[in-house]
Amino acid sequence: MYGLAGFDKHLTDGEAAADMQDFETALHELADHPPGNSQALVSFSAAAVNALHDENFPEFRQLTDGFIRGRVDMVAPYKVQLFWRAFQYVLLERTHDAQYPAAYGNELTWQMAFRTILTDRPGKMNPEGWALKEMLDVNNNQTNEPRRYAGIKLAIAAYARELPAAPSLVDAGCSAGLGQIQIGENIPFRGIQLEAGLEVRKLLRDRLMAKLAISNNIGFDKVVGIDPKWVEACSYYPSELEDTKLNQSKRRFREFLYRRRRNFVRLHGDLTEGPDSLDDIIDRNQGQPYDVATALTSLYEIPKDQLAVATDSLESLSGKLVVVQDFAEIDKHDPTKLVFAEDIYAPDSKYQLFSKLKANGDDHWTHLGTWSSGRCARFKPTDALIERCLTQK
Numbered sequence: 001m002y003g004l005a006g007f008d009k010h011l012t013d014g015e016a017a018a019d020m021q022d023f024e025t026a027l028h029e030l031a032d033h034p035p036g037n038s039q040a041l042v043s044f045s046a047a048a049v050n051a052l053h054d055e056n057f058p059e060f061r062q063l064t065d066g067f068i069r070g071r072v073d074m075v076a077p078y079k080v081q082l083f084w085r086a087f088q089y090v091l092l093e094r095t096h097d098a099q100y101p102a103a104y105g106n107e108l109t110w111q112m113a114f115r116t117i118l119t120d121r122p123g124k125m126n127p128e129g130w131a132l133k134e135m136l137d138v139n140n141n142q143t144n145e146p147r148r149y150a151g152i153k154l155a156i157a158a159y160a161r162e163l164p165a166a167p168s169l170v171d172a173g174c175s176a177g178l179g180q181i182q183i184g185e186n187i188p189f190r191g192i193q194l195e196a197g198l199e200v201r202k203l204l205r206d207r208l209m210a211k212l213a214i215s216n217n218i219g220f221d222k223v224v225g226i227d228p229k230w231v232e233a234c235s236y237y238p239s240e241l242e243d244t245k246l247n248q249s250k251r252r253f254r255e256f257l258y259r260r261r262r263n264f265v266r267l268h269g270d271l272t273e274g275p276d277s278l279d280d281i282i283d284r285n286q287g288q289p290y291d292v293a294t295a296l297t298s299l300y301e302i303p304k305d306q307l308a309v310a311t312d313s314l315e316s317l318s319g320k321l322v323v324v325q326d327f328a329e330i331d332k333h334d335p336t337k338l339v340f341a342e343d344i345y346a347p348d349s350k351y352q353l354f355s356k357l358k359a360n361g362d363d364h365w366t367h368l369g370t371w372s373s374g375r376c377a378r379f380k381p382t383d384a385l386i387e388r389c390l391t392q393k
């Protein structure tokens with residue numbers, strides 16, 4: 001049998017058993033709310049639950065057990081996300097399975113794939129299995145959706161009067177920075193449905209299409225390098241891989257990922273290490289706080305006990321405006337805080353845009369709008385955003 005070397009063993013057996021139970025529950029939830037309505041993920045969930053209990057397939061249980069013991073930093077729904085994405089990566093980039101995802105709406109196909117990937121002889125792991133184990137050991141979700149960054153453009157439009165004509169921008173948890181590249185290259189955000197009356201739709205659409213000068217466009221991430229293929233495997237649900245209507249946006253995604261890099265600098269930094277650890281990021285802005293500090297879809301990943309430090313770090317980077325867009329809502333008892341969703345795929349979790357104007361000394365969050373999902377096809381602005389945009393004209 002292969003061992004579990006490389007995984008930290010901080011958990012007692014009892015704790016590991018409880019975490020395994022949570023992982024199984026999250027696998028069932030994946031089948032209940034499959035991202036992008038992907039049938040391949042419903043079948044993946046059923047096949048993985050079966051494989052975990054298959055006495056003739058101990059390798060699968062061992063791999064999963066090692067993953068769970070090693071990634072105590074992650075809550076169960078995010079472990080499940082990472083788990084299916086690692087298999088998706090292997091099928092797309094290592095075994096180059098031309099049948100994926102079309103033939104994977106079937107549990108049996110997954111069961112066979114699990115065996116082919118992990119082992120063809122009991123006790124001996126295949127190279128693909130080792131690659132998978134390493135991904136589960138060290139990788140983080142690197143989902144990129146450039147369209148999310150339309151939210152930054154709207155927030156900057158709402159606070160145009162309080163900001164310089166060409167604000168400096170820093171984004172925490174930028175991953176590959178594709179949304180910031182779209183802003184830096186001044187490529188308009190097209191095709192977003194706006195849920196508002198005609199006048200407001202026109203106003204917001206103009207803002208999304210208008211050029212926006214950014215004096216300093218910096219992103220940072222706790223992950224040092226970027227593997228573009230891992231970013232791609234994380235960024236599409238199986239149903240989206242098959243959807244030919246998305247071909248144009250997939251082409252643009254690849255173009256940003258592999259070619260366009262002007263007007264954007266990516267650095268390393270970790271929000272959970274506290275404001276002082278981000279001095280290098282401030283140095284890249286002549287030692288001054290940025291006009292706008294943003295975090296999109298990154299704070300939800302941070303364990304609850306580190307969230308206060310992470311939020312302080314983010315706010316310390318801004319001299320004027322802080323923008324968060326995430327699966328979150330404003331704390332009903334304390335409007336200076338955001339509460340993040342436990343499971344981003346749960347039907348009641350909403351992907352929303354928030355701002356805080358530090359320049360005013362105001363530490364309450366303002367809700368600017370709600371997206372239809374993290375894919376950002378539709379946006380419903382709040383009255384606060386509309387009023388701000390109307391008065392900034």
Ligand SMILES: C[S@@+](CC[C@H](N)C(=O)[O-])C[C@H]1O[C@@H](n2cnc3c(N)ncnc32)[C@H](O)[C@@H]1O
Pocket residue numbers: 140141142143144145146148172173174175176179220221222223269270271272295296297298301302310
């Ligand atoms: C789901 S991706 C989102 C990427 C991009 N912001 C978007 O919305 O398309 C989350 C990113 O946050 C990064 N991240 C998570 N925790 C972080 C931390 N403590 N400090 C910096 N980056 C972090 C992850 O490495 C990952 O690249």
